[in-house]
Amino acid sequence: MSHYTQWYASPGGQPRLLLVDDHQLNVRVMYEMFRHEFDVFIALNGEQALEKCYELHPDLILLDVVMPRMDGYEVCRRLKADPELADIPVIFITSHFDEADEVHGFELGAVDFIHKPVNPIITKARVKTQLQLKQQADLLRRISQVDGLTGIANRRRFDQQLELDWRNCCRAQEPLSLMMLDIDYFKQYNDEFGHLAGDECLRQVASTMQQAIGRPYDLLARFGGEEFAVLLPRTDLTGAQYLAQNMLQKITQLAIPHPLTPGGIVTLSAGLSSTVPQEQHQPRQLLQQADQLLYKAKQQGRAQLQASLWTGV
Ligand SMILES: [Mg+2]
Structure with missing residues (x-):
């Protein structure tokens, strides 16, 4: 403990x-x-x-x-x-x-x-x-807020923090960035190496991403399965993009072997959405957009970041 x-x-x-x-x-x-x-x-x-x-x-x-x-x-x-x-x-x-x-x-x-x-x-x-x-x-x-496997925040903690960060950034009219990340071909990784190796892969990816996050109020959470989410209050799109690229790069540098990917190693796809929260909108909408961008990153070949401002339309 x-x-x-x-x-x-x-x-x-x-x-x-x-x-x-x-x-x-x-x-x-x-x-x-x-x-x-x-x-x-x-x-x-x-x-x-x-x-x-x-x-x-x-x-x-x-x-x-x-x-x-x-x-x-x-x-x-x-x-x-x-x-x-x-x-x-x-x-x-x-x-x-x-x-x-x-x-x-x-x-x-x-x-x-x-x-x-x-x-x-x-x-x-x-x-x-x-x-x-x-x-x-x-x-x-x-x-009750920690993911048992990886030791990072769990989904419950993420949901609470998203509400809180949204409210605070809305009050201060400061930017809030939200990132969704997913390990590419993770099902195939489990099929190839077994679930214990899959667990170890999740742990390594989580701890490497955690190290890439610099500030105490940024939050990395396991969103579910092989999906992660990052909350970056007071961070605009440019700053968040920089961090996201850094994360993707650090996972590539880990060079965890994965014979069923094009590059032969474990990679991440990421969707990043940034906004200055407004009262008439819901935090869920920012999450949805980040999720759609993650989907787009998958569609366009994986191992990449798709990022966009969200203005509420
Ligand atoms: Mg008194």
Whole structure:
């Protein structure tokens, strides 16, 4: 499971904790409590807290209830309403125990309450418990999104990410490119060498393509069978074409023997479609066009890329 573990740890390797309180002194006390064990971030009001959540995706939030303008409850409500942030656990910090308040907080989706003045031992224990639960949940989520054979993202993850990238690129009016790739004559490869060799071929192709992808927000997924898909947010047609050609070339350089292809080695065909997403369109349409271009690459002799802008007509 070694390749899963890197997915749920933050880039710094430590869990990320976000402290939200409008009183500097409270923040300082808790910062001292946790700074040795975690990557600790601070927000002094509700708006800042939401900004930090989008920016940092913390693993846990300690959230003061009483704050001017936007209180902790409202912050929590907004977090839980956004699918991108809803899985971040929230522990409320309150100045006194009030059963009705706590019920309200749990109904909003909080996982725990801590009372001021914060007791360091109780607070640390509760924070650790919640972080362990978060890591387990993250791990399960990752596993359910990974293709068992190749270790890259599976179709489910791809579908989710396509929706997300589409929405984000639509909001920012930035280009989104989508690539569909298919191993040429793969059925014949399996027939010739058997399914275990076929599995090994899929693994090699997947890992070589993964290496060709440079940025952490680009996504390579196994779409099904011998078909792969790549999502490239903030990438225009020219940039995506460059990457696609590079991928095809790297697979050719692998020189996996395949006696039933014209060149005697395993090759890829690819369809690439690029657009600046518009609200009146659906991500599915971009996928369909990339798929049609892949079909065209197959029709025109395989081992090639067919690429086009998609403008929605
Ligand atoms: Mg306060």
